[in-house]
Amino acid sequence: MIKPTVREKKVFGIADVPEDTSFEAGYLVSVNSGWRSIRPVVNTEKCVGCMQCYLYCPDGVISIQDNKAVIDYDFCKGCGICSKICKPGAIGMERER
Numbered sequence: 001m002i003k004p005t006v007r008e009k010k011v012f013g014i015a016d017v018p019e020d021t022s023f024e025a026g027y028l029v030s031v032n033s034g035w036r037s038i039r040p041v042v043n044t045e046k047c048v049g050c051m052q053c054y055l056y057c058p059d060g061v062i063s064i065q066d067n068k069a070v071i072d073y074d075f076c077k078g079c080g081i082c083s084k085i086c087k088p089g090a091i092g093m094e095r096e097r
Contacts, residue, residue, distance in 0.1 A: 036078035040094045042069045046090035053082035053091060 049067035061072040062082060069082075069091065083091045 007056070029072045031074045033079060036076065037096050038078045039073060039076060039096055040078070040080065040082050040091050041094050042071060043090045046088050048088050048090070050087070052085045052087070056085045066096055070073065074078050 002077055003039050048070045049064060049069070051064055053069050056061045058079065058081060058087050059075055059077060061075045063072070071082075078093075078096070080093050
């Protein structure tokens with residue numbers, strides 16, 4: 001009789017959390033072409049510097065300065081992922097001006 005193999009369950013720890021995004025902020029070389037209709041705005045009083053927006057931003061346009069999120073609007077496409085991932089609610093979306 002063949003015994004079924006038991007798969008070990010991988011335990012994730014702090015070493016498994018990414019230290020950085022795929023590209024550091026400022027990697028993009030062409031400025032947003034003006035098609036963005038909404039943009040993220042950071043409320044610095046609510047921002048706790050958790051870096052989730054930084055880690056999830058697909059374009060790498062968010063940096064952390066003085067433990068607060070800073071967005072490079074030249075390259076932000078306004079996708080809203082940072083706003084959705086922000087648990088303290090420090091990032092809101094507003095109409096482009």
